[in-house]
Structures are given as structure tokens and as C-alpha cells.
Amino acid sequence: MVEHDAFQKLLDSDLDGLLDMPEKPKKVTSSDRLERAFLEIVEFRRTYGRLPSPTTRAISERKLGARLDGIFADDDKIQALKHLDEFGLLDVPEAPRSIDELLEHDPFDLLGDETGIMDVSGLPARKQRFETEEVARRRPAEDFAEFAPMFQQKHAELRDGASELLPYSGMQHIVPGAFFVLNGVMLFVAEVGETEYKKSTVRENKRERLRCVFENGTESRMYRQSLGIRLADEDGQIVVPREQPEILTDDEVSGYIYVLRSRSTDPQIAGITDLHKIGFSRGPVETRIRNADKSPTYLMAPVDVVATYRVYNTRVSVLENLLHRVFADVRLDLTQVDKTGRNYDPTEWFVVPRNVIDQAIDLIISGEIVRYIYNADIRRLVERRDA
Structure with missing residues (x-):
């Protein structure tokens, strides 16, 4: 009884909790480790705007890239991590919807030609014609009334000399708010969507879906790369403020x-x-x-x-x-x-x-x-x- 009282007094005097039993740490499960590992990859994507590379010389990035490749190879892991995938890193790439789209990306470099047998630079140049396919994809712009005054203003600026037409010089100029002329029709880039990352075993492809409004009252949802190809192949032009053309010609x-x-x-x-x-x-x-x-x-x-x-x-x-x-x-x-x-x-x-x-x-x-x-x-x- 005395020993019990003495022990109780000792416990009562322990104001700092030195005699408290430490809490048993929560067991870390394999699921917890997997989620933590993937969240490091998500944070890398948020910070740098791209996926980590498994082949870079940067050890920390290469580790994340190899980890992501391991996740891609396991359907069970992909399903377990879907709720954490805020950037769509684990989405399965869509199958190409056309030959043009397949040729545009060529994720496996199947068209690589070191022999030169596919070199057609010596053949007569032939302009590509997209009118039928592209017009078929267009649809009426329901809110065209909001854009019509903008086209009228641009045409007035061209007539007055406040703006001018310059040759298209690269995809870096396809930004929201830009005006172009394609096959004699002016178009306005109303939106550039979020970057879509399509992962392959060879490389990571990036693309953005545009909302292009045309002065004839139609709109298109073509990819940014597709518009760039058309502008380049069909001698497209960009509408540039005359007093500030250097921003669009030199800066990205x-x-x-x-x-x-x-x-x-x-x-x-x-x-x-x-x-x-x-x-x-x-x-x-x-x-x-x-x-x-x-x-x-x-x-x-x-x-x-x-x-x-x-x-x-x-x-x-x-x-x-x-x-x-x-x-x-x-x-x-x-x-x-x-x-x-x-x-x-x-x-x-x-x-x-x-x-x-x-x-x-x-x-x-x-x-x-x-x-x-x-x-x-x-x-x-x-x-x-x-x-």
C-alpha cells in the first residue's frame, strides 16, 4: 500500500508528462507510401509545368520520372491514385482521330528517316488544302454578336493604318486575343485551353485546344498546332498594331x-x-x-x-x-x-x-x-x- 501511494505521488508530481507512455506511431501502409510518392510527382508538375524525366541527369527528377513510369505500368496503381491526379497525369492517351493527327505527333518516331529515302524536298511544292475538312468541323458561333464589333474594329484599323498584316512567323504568337487572316478570312483566338499532356513511351506531347471565332460567324475547336500548320502552309497573316509590331515579331x-x-x-x-x-x-x-x-x-x-x-x-x-x-x-x-x-x-x-x-x-x-x-x-x- 505504501509502495502504491509512493508511486501515485510520483505520477502526480510529473507535471511535464515525462512518465507518459509515448503514443504508438500509426503504421504506414503501402497505400500511404504510394500516395506520398505520387504527390511528389504532382508537386513537381505544379512547380515546373511538366512531367519529370526519367533520363535527365538531375538525380531527384530522374527518380520521380522512373517512379512515374512504374505507376504507368501498373493499372492497379493508376486506379488507386486517380483521386489525387489533379492534372490528369494518369489519363490514357486518346487514339488519333485522323491521319493528320497521327502524323502530327508521331509519338514513337515511326517516321524517322536517317537514310533520306523519304526526303521529298526535291519534288515540286504543293499547297495543302484543308477547306473541305476544316469547314465541315466548324459550327455556328452562338455568341457571335459579341465578336462582330471586334472584327469591324480590326478592319477599320487596317483601313486607317493603325494595324497592318504581317506574315505568320510562329506558334508563339497564337495567344488569346490574337487576330489572323487565313485564306482571306479573319479569325480571332478567343481561348487557348489548358495544356494537355499525352504521355508515350518515347516522349511527352503537349497540345492546347483553341476556340477560334471566324468573321463569317462560325467557330472551330482545332488544336493550336493545327492552326499553326495551316497558317504556315497557306501563307497566313497576323494582324499587328502598327505602333507596336516588335512585341509580336520578337517576343514570345x-x-x-x-x-x-x-x-x-x-x-x-x-x-x-x-x-x-x-x-x-x-x-x-x-x-x-x-x-x-x-x-x-x-x-x-x-x-x-x-x-x-x-x-x-x-x-x-x-x-x-x-x-x-x-x-x-x-x-x-x-x-x-x-x-x-x-x-x-x-x-x-x-x-x-x-x-x-x-x-x-x-x-x-x-x-x-x-x-x-x-x-x-x-x-x-x-x-x-x-x-
């Missing part, structure tokens, strides 16, 4: 950095002042956020586009990552539950004023950002003491 549009504001009614979100999402998109931001209320990436709520920045000749993902590093200390610390019941931690939301984001982008472009850090207490960018 890399993508867009965007800033969003949430319209969430969740008290723990709605009550945060200056909460902004800083993200990257290769195509129109409006297309990317269309289903924001269904995605934990956008806090399961509609969003407003506060600002977009078109970036030229730059790896936009690098610019985005640099912005995230500048504001890392004010990243939103919040866990949400998605529609499948899984926890999700949004990583691109920051509590920072909009004008400070503008300033940070200017400093990044000028190269002076290395001299600054963000001070959350005074909500300003300040010079480093060691700069």
Missing part, C-alpha cells in the same frame, strides 16, 4: 501570372483581409477558374480575378515560384476537406496587399527583388540589411 508570350480574391462565405476565410491567390496559367485565366467552387485549390468558392500579368520570354513557373518564396511567411495556414472527404492544404494563397504583389513583380522583372524581403508586421517590402 510565356503565360500569365494571375491574382485572385475569394468570394467564400466561410467565416474563417471571409474574415481575412488581403487574402490573395497567386498562380500561373498558360491559357486564359477565366477558363482555369470556371469550376473554382468545386476545387479546394480555390477554397471551394467562386473567385474574382484581381489582376493578370502577361509575361514574355520567361519561364513563368519560375516567376511564380519566386513570388511564393517572397511571401512564404504569410502563406495561408488552412486545411480544407474536399468533396471526397480528403484533407487538402491550399498552397498558393497569401495574406498580402495587392499593391505589394504589384511591387514584387516589378522588382522581380528588374532583378532587384534579391535585395528585398516582405515584412509582415508593416505589410511592406523592405530592403535586406545585408543587401
